[in-house]
Amino acid sequence: MPIVAGIDFGTLSVRVSLVDSDRGQLGSATASYPLLRRNQDPDYAAQRHEDHLNALVSAMEKALTASNVEGRDVLAIAVATTGSTVVPVDQKLRPLDDYYLWCDHRAKTEANEITTAAHRDSLEAIKWCGGVHSSEMGWSKLLHWLRHNPGKRDQMATMLEHCDWMTAVLTGVSDSGSVLRSVCATGHKWLWRAELDGLPPEVFLCRVDPILAGAREKMSGACFTSDHVAGELCPEWAQKLGLRAGIPVPIGALDAHWDAIGAGIREGDVVNVVGTSTCMMAIVKNASPIPGVFGVVNGSIHPQFAGIEAGLSATGDIFEAIARRAGTSVAELSRGLEQFRAGQTGLIRLTWDNGDRNVLANPNLGGVTFGWNLMHTAQDELFAAIEGTAFHKRIILERLAEHGVPINRVINGGGIPQRNETLNQVYANVFNKPVLVPSQEVTSLGSAIFAFLAAGIFKTVEEAQRALCPSYRTILPEPKAVTVYNELFALYRKLYFALGYPRSEPAKLGDVLPGLKRVKREA
DSSP states (O other): OOOOEEEEEEEEEEEEEEEEETTTTEEEEEEOOEEEEEETTTEEEEHHHHHHHHHHHHHHHHOOOHHHGGGGEEEEEEEOOOTTTTEEEOOOOOBOOOOOOOTTTTTTTHHHHHHHHHTTTTOOGGGGTTTTTOOTTTHHHHHHHHOOOOOGGGGGGGGEEHHHHHHHHTOOOOOOOGEEEEHHHHHHHHHOBGTTTTTHHHHHHHHHHHTTTTTTHOOOOOOOOOTSSEEEEEEHHHHHTTOOOOEEOOOEEHHHHHHHHHHHHHTTEEEEEEESSSEEEESSSSOOOOOOSSSSEESSTTTTTEEEEEEEEEEEHHHHHHHTTTTSSSHEEEEEETGTTTTTTOOOEEEOOOOSSSSSSTOOOOOOEEEOOOTOOHHHHHHHHHHHHHHHHHHHHHHHHTTEEEEEEEESSSSGGTHHHHHHHHHHHHHHHHHHSSSSOOTTTTHHHHHHHHHHHHHHHHHHHHHOOOOOEEOOOOOOHHHHHHHHHHHHHHHHHHHHTTOOOOOTTTHHHHHHHHHHHHH
């Protein structure tokens, strides 16, 4: 039966899955790469292209072995990556620096300048990314790099999203002018809209900073949805990966978007891709701007729908940090967590440890915990952080609903829901909605679906989803916990906007700590 390879480059590792059109996933493997951080600069997050390439070769070799598949039997290959994860390259696609990883926030100043200029000039594109161009987006990172690397500016031919460069590498493209770009990455991260003549006007970019003169032309290129083939696997990379040269490689995309496809997304669903951070994905037929939501882009998730992306800048990373400070692991700290009751810790945790992605889009915020006493433990904080991520997601869900996005089902995708039942139950209780959890992990399944489309095995995304997406188990909300969380959410919402929105009127917060103590007593 037909077999394809789905590739997913995450924050810390790449996963390769070999998938059969009838039997589903035959096997998968991962290979890690270092995340480069600097203790003196918490905004710094980088990776090296060579590390990614080496990890891909290793993961493919292990996946073929685990699946008992011959490389010559693989009919197509597709790649998803994090984003906006970008790197400047020269004319021959040689890197001039390390990647700015998606969670690199060094470009906070540049992001604010671009946002201010966009509102000053009434740039229409800014409405479609929630009114904010953030430090997690492309133009801010490009401007930051240009300002801090004057000696390399003349060598830069373009800056590439990771998904576009990996696709170019696999298809043997070696000239910056021949790179095909992803609607998914360019639309969500670079203020690109087809109906607005693509990228922002040159005159606007130069008004932000004259150093951006010519950048629009350097960033230009044909943009396609992922149901288009970018090219064929080149002989060099066919040999490295142990596959046949000439198999099709579709246009790439951002990993969370394809994870939503693998989770079985349809109109009326919100898919929470819960990992180191969280992306919340939805698709709609009729697109309209949503304030505070990072992207509404036609064709970005599903080629025939407008894709909506929002989320949290950190989720699993927060859990890991709590455990690290306690000198233990998340798995160990989670033992017994299923016995915790809603509100019993008396804590509210604002999960801004890596800033706020949506709906405030403020990278300058930091994590805050209210309600500490002398007896609280690290496990209490972990449970409060799980609750806090759920409350934050409810803020986003309410924003989507306010702007006409139907929410009939909530699906918890990503790796964490596969191994943290407490999180799934808390989310169901906070949302007061059933939460569906795929029966198996779907990371890289979306990549495989688009590889099947490129190979012509399935004709539509829906046909492939019906054949390949796993079934769900359903976590139902608990009425008593729902009542408690509705009360706590009112306090959380007040804190979220009062502390996180710099232009808000000062809120009266005197009832927050007494309210937490009362809820704790009752719980």
